[in-house]
Amino acid sequence: MSLLATTAARLTTAVVDLVLPHKCAVCGTVLGHERGLCxxxxxxxxxxxxPxxxxxxxxLPGAGVASPICGLCxxxxxxxxxxxxxxVYDGHSRRLIVGFKHYGRLSLRPLFVGWLQRAAGELLDEADLVVPVPLHRWRLLHRGFNQAVLLAHGIAPGPEPRFVPDVLVRHRPTVSQQSLSRRERRTNVTAAAFRVAPAWRSAVVGSRVLLVDDVLTTGATLDACARVLLAAGAGAVDAVCLARVTESHKAPI
Ligand SMILES: [Zn+2]
Ligand SMILES: [Zn+2]
Structure with a gap:
């Protein structure tokens, strides 16, 4: 966005803020001067x-263990x-996130960014690169923005750690799936779905990368991104998400 367009957008927001009261981003209840949720x-x-x-x-259940680890890990x-x-990803957080990514309620972004920064904590402090999970091109065209890019840029607005939106490229798998077993197909699809953009290969080598996404369900997408980054020479990969499934927790594959 150009400086002029950014300034115009900010002015419009400021004028709207003066004229209209804020509403709860989920249910629409009038909040007065506060932004966010009722x-x-x-x-x-x-x-x-x-813990x-x-x-x-x-x-994990219980408390008192300084640095607990689950059985799977x-x-x-x-x-x-x-x-x-x-x-926790449930009906309420789902409504909030769906409003953000499918209905363009971008006023939720500052709230989400604050939550992500708190959740990431030392992961953000220690990261060299902050990398959003990319969308397919057609989905990006359809939606007009990648919510993971907006969130990743929000948590890393300065020079350190470096926000790099185009390190990972997402594309359709090209390998024939016909002869593969179900498990092999899944591995193949996820591994073939991403690659590191050539322009960023040298920056990735030896870096600690923090991946950013909106929702973690099975973990397969984040896992595929991490594998691709590590194969390209990344030193380590962490991840932070707005919401995660906890009830049917599965081992990352
Ligand atoms: Zn509400
Ligand atoms: Zn674990």
């Missing part, structure tokens, strides 16, 4: 709170060294 919608959100697995970030270290999420 008290009722706030109280329904479930934030991920410690969590030090590696995959899944909430203890049995086999995940490809992504540390994963963190701000919210």
């Amino acid at each position: 008290a009722g919608c706030w109280s329904e959100l479930r934030f991920v709170v410690p 969590v697995c030090r590696s995959c970030g899944v909430p 203890a049995a086999e270290a995940p490809v992504i060294q540390r994963t963190r999420a701000a919210l």
Whole structure:
């Protein structure tokens, strides 16, 4: 966006702020001068709170262990060294995120960015590169923006860590799936879906990368991105998401 367009957008927002009262981003209740969510919608959100697995970030029962690890990560270290999420993915957080990415409620972005920064904590402090999970080109055309790019840029607005939106490229798998087993197909699809852009190859080598996405369900997408980055020479890969599935937690594949 040009400086002129940015200034015009800010002026428009400022004028709208003066004229119209803010509404809750979920239910539409008038909030007055506050931005964000009404008290009722706030109280329904479930934030991920410690203790969590030090590696995959899944909430663990009980307290008192300084740096707990879940059974799955203890049995086999995940490809992504540390994963963190701000919210538990349920009906409420889903409504919020769907509003953001499918209905363009971009006023939620500052709220989401604050939650992500808190959830990422030391992952953000220690990262060299902050990389959003890319969308397919056709999906980007359809939606007009990549929500992961907006979130990743929001949490890393300065020079350090470096926000790099185009390190990963997402494309359709080209390898024939016909002769593969179901498990092989899944591995093949995810591994073939991403590549590191040639222009960023040297920057990736030896870097600690923080991947950013909106929702973690099976973890397959983030895992595929991490594998591609590590194969390109990244030193380590962490991930932070706005919300994650916790009930049917599966080992990252
Ligand atoms: Zn509300
Ligand atoms: Zn774990």
